[in-house]
Amino acid sequence: MAESWNKRERELKKKNAKKKKEEKKQERKEGSDKGKSLDDMLAYVDEYGNLSATPPDRTSKPITDIPPVVANSRALNPVDATRTGVVTFYDSNKGYGFIKDSSSNDSVFVHVNAAAVELKENLKVTFEVERGPKGLIAVNVKAAI
Numbered sequence: 126m127a128e129s130w131n132k133r134e135r136e137l138k139k140k141n142a143k144k145k146k147e148e149k150k151q152e153r154k155e156g157s158d159k160g161k162s163l164d165d166m167l168a169y170v171d172e173y174g175n176l177s178a179t180p181p182d183r184t185s186k187p188i189t190d191i192p193p194v195v196a197n198s199r200a201l202n203p204v205d206a207t208r209t210g211v212v213t214f215y216d217s218n219k220g221y222g223f224i225k226d227s228s229s230n231d232s233v234f235v236h237v238n239a240a241a242v243e244l245k246e247n248l249k250v251t252f253e254v255e256r257g258p259k260g261l262i263a264v265n266v267k268a269a270i
Contacts, residue, residue, distance in 0.1 A: 209269055212248045224250060224263050233263045240266040 141211050166175045215222030220237035249269040
């Protein structure tokens with residue numbers, strides 16, 4: 126069917142489209158789940174991880190004690206222990222370098238402000254490690270005895 130350019134027909138089409146839109150809106154409103162009670166919306170998880178509509182029976186099994194979350198896990202992490210190593214690279218103009226850890230052979234970044242001694246290549250040092258934004262950072266760097 127050819128499209129009509131008659132003004133009356135166009136207005137009639139717009140009116141019918143608007144009427145259909147209102148009917149659909151009313152149907153959505155009637156069929157919506159809004160206004161349900163809280164009990165109808167709740168879902169429970171049983172001990173196997175399955176969802177159910179009924180709350181679990183708490184009297185059948187005692188709740189086992191769950192250990193508390195450690196707020197500061199650094200105490201458990203051996204990364205903070207004092208380490209020994211050798212300065213493999215150091216740029217005195219820029220004030221940074223790298224220490225090769227003697228036990229793990231990891232390369233650890235070191236800055237001149239973290240050292241109590243003058244750093245130079247092949248110097249044996251003791252240091253502690255912290256996590257930085259880009260990896261491990263050596264702090265409290267001292268010359269090894």
